[in-house]
Amino acid sequence: MPRPRFARLDPEQQENILSVATEAFAAEGFGVSYNELIARTGLSKGSMYYYFDDKRDLFLTVIERSMGQLLIAPEPPDWGSADEFWAGLRGLYNTLMAAFQLQPEAAGLSRALIDARRTGQLGDELVAWEERLGAWMGGLLVQGQRLGAVRSDLPPDLLLAGAMALGEAADTWLLTQLDSGDLNGAVDLAFEFMKGSLEAR
Amino acid sequence: MPRPRFARLDPEQQENILSVATEAFAAEGFGVSYNELIARTGLSKGSMYYYFDDKRDLFLTVIERSMGQLLIAPEPPDWGSADEFWAGLRGLYNTLMAAFQLQPEAAGLSRALIDARRTGQLGDELVAWEERLGAWMGGLLVQGQRLGAVRSDLPPDLLLAGAMALGEAADTWLLTQLDSGDLNGAVDLAFEFMKGSLEAR
DNA sequence: CATCGGTTCGACCGGTGGTCTAAGAACTAG
DNA sequence: CTAGTTCTTAGACCACCGGTCGAACCGATG
Numbered sequence: 535m536p537r538p539r540f541a542r543l544d545p546e547q548q549e550n551i552l553s554v555a556t557e558a559f560a561a562e563g564f565g566v567s568y569n570e571l572i573a574r575t576g577l578s579k580g581s582m583y584y585y586f587d588d589k590r591d592l593f594l595t596v597i598e599r600s601m602g603q604l605l606i607a608p609e610p611p612d613w614g615s616a617d618e619f620w621a622g623l624r625g626l627y628n629t630l631m632a633a634f635q636l637q638p639e640a641a642g643l644s645r646a647l648i649d650a651r652r653t654g655q656l657g658d659e660l661v662a663w664e665e666r667l668g669a670w671m672g673g674l675l676v677q678g679q680r681l682g683a684v685r686s687d688l689p690p691d692l693l694l695a696g697a698m699a700l701g702e703a704a705d706t707w708l709l710t711q712l713d714s715g716d717l718n719g720a721v722d723l724a725f726e727f728m729k730g731s732l733e734a735r
Numbered sequence: 736m737p738r739p740r741f742a743r744l745d746p747e748q749q750e751n752i753l754s755v756a757t758e759a760f761a762a763e764g765f766g767v768s769y770n771e772l773i774a775r776t777g778l779s780k781g782s783m784y785y786y787f788d789d790k791r792d793l794f795l796t797v798i799e800r801s802m803g804q805l806l807i808a809p810e811p812p813d814w815g816s817a818d819e820f821w822a823g824l825r826g827l828y829n830t831l832m833a834a835f836q837l838q839p840e841a842a843g844l845s846r847a848l849i850d851a852r853r854t855g856q857l858g859d860e861l862v863a864w865e866e867r868l869g870a871w872m873g874g875l876l877v878q879g880q881r882l883g884a885v886r887s888d889l890p891p892d893l894l895l896a897g898a899m900a901l902g903e904a905a906d907t908w909l910l911t912q913l914d915s916g917d918l919n920g921a922v923d924l925a926f927e928f929m930k931g932s933l934e935a936r
Numbered sequence: 937c938a939t940c941g942g943t944t945c946g947a948c949c950g951g952t953g954g955t956c957t958a959a960g961a962a963c964t965a966g
Numbered sequence: 967c968t969a970g971t972t973c974t975t976a977g978a979c980c981a982c983c984g985g986t987c988g989a990a991c992c993g994a995t996g
Contacts, residue, residue: 539942539943542942567982567983567984568983568984568985569982569983569984577944577945578944578945578946579945579946579984579985579986580943580944580945580946580986580987581943581944581945583985583986584942584943584944588984588985589984589985649855688924688927688928689924691908691911692905692908692924692925692928693928695904695907695908696901696904696905696908696928696932698904699900699901699903699904700897700900700901700904700932702900703896703897703899703900703901704893704897706896707892707893707896707897710892723889723890723893724893726889727889727893727894727897727932730932730936731897731901731928731931731932735931740973740974768951768952768953769952769953769954770951770952770953778975778976779975779976779977780954780955780976780977781955781956781957781974781975781976781977782974782975782976784954784955785973785974785975789953789954790953790954
């Protein structure tokens with residue numbers, strides 16, 4: 535997160551920095567040259583490091599700002615039955631995709647985030663984030679198993695790895711479908727794929 | 736691939752270079768410092784670049800040498816029925832894992848390869864390799880569909896993305912199970928997971 | 937006016953992968 | 967044996983990367 539000073543900076547300048555960074559990261563991913571990004575803001579390197587600890591700090595700030603409300607809630611929701619479980623999950627997906635359609639740069643950032651996470655370019659903060667995601671997903675799977683919605687015939691770590699891989703593949707595929715006419719149908723398909731792989735049989 | 740000169744180099748020196756590189760890449764992945772790797776071979780930078788175009792060239796050479804016979808065959812096998820299809824696939828997995836157990840460094844290299852591919856650190860050559868893998872997997876899926884073994888109710892690109900994600904997750908998980916007692920059982924589980932997700936229903 | 941904290945700036949650092957030229961080694965022709 | 971040519975080696979050098987740091991600047995306060 536940015537140094538407290540950043541809040542005291544001229545709001546116009548704040549907006550300038552964040553919008554330049556958002557555009558850069560969304561378009562080119564985390565791999566974009568920080569030197570170049572800084573130059574694009576018009577600030578000097580020293581000033582940039584005066585407000586943000588480092589590149590990751592700025593990246594995460596941008597992510598938080600653009601996708602804060604979309605990001606995984608700390609607690610998985612609590613559903614009462616297997617049907618509710620799948621319907622609720624389906625609802626989460628819908629919400630997410632609708633939000634992506636309204637904020638196109640969020641989709642770009644999401645791609646950048648997935649990519650940077652994969653790459654391991656982000657240090658402790660994102661490792662923590664990844665653990666949070668794993669824990670959230672793991673909690674979800676356990677809940678689903680308790681409700682009899684999720685299969686219990688696989689080792690938990692394999693199930694989790696598979697679920698996360700499928701989720702990521704589905705997300706990535708859905709991001710390619712954002713502009714296709716039938717987003718709802720696409721979400722249906724991706725979701726059915728995941729459900730079919732994970733549900734109790 | 737290495738410059739032709741490399742073949743004319745003293746075999747002992749060849750072996751030295753490749754084994755140092757194998758060890759380095761297997762242990763630390765593609766991200767290992769090339770400068771450091773070169774220093775570890777005892778060669779000068781100039782000499783290294785005299786024999787190999789660049790880091791990727793050496794990496795791919797090492798991959799090819801250690802895992803050449805394991806890598807995807809150009810043509811997917813041809814099976815006659817749905818049962819044969821799944822049994823054949825299962826057999827492929829078994830062969831691969833057995834080989835990994837016999838050549839531990841191949842497992843490390845495999846991890847490095849998966850990782851580098853993900854990261855996009857490897858340029859055209861690996862993009863080509865990835866396309867080959869995609870085409871192979873795609874061909875496999877089409878064949879499976881023809882035999883009624885693989886589901887046909889999803890868009891091909893979604894099915895392919897899911898299959899590759901599942902395959903990668905399964906591979907990665909299996910690589911963590913190499914030292915566990917029951918490798919056969921682990922392959923069973925991972926394979927059943929994939930099969931359950933992809934088979935016609 | 938002097939001081940002093942907050943702010944700005946860019947030179948600088950060690951690292952990366954990759955290039956290039958000049959010297960050395962080895963082989964060939966006369 | 968020598969002169970010329972080609973193959974090989976060595977490491978200085980390059981542009982770039984993310985990140986650091988001290989000097990200068992600026993505005994408010996005493």
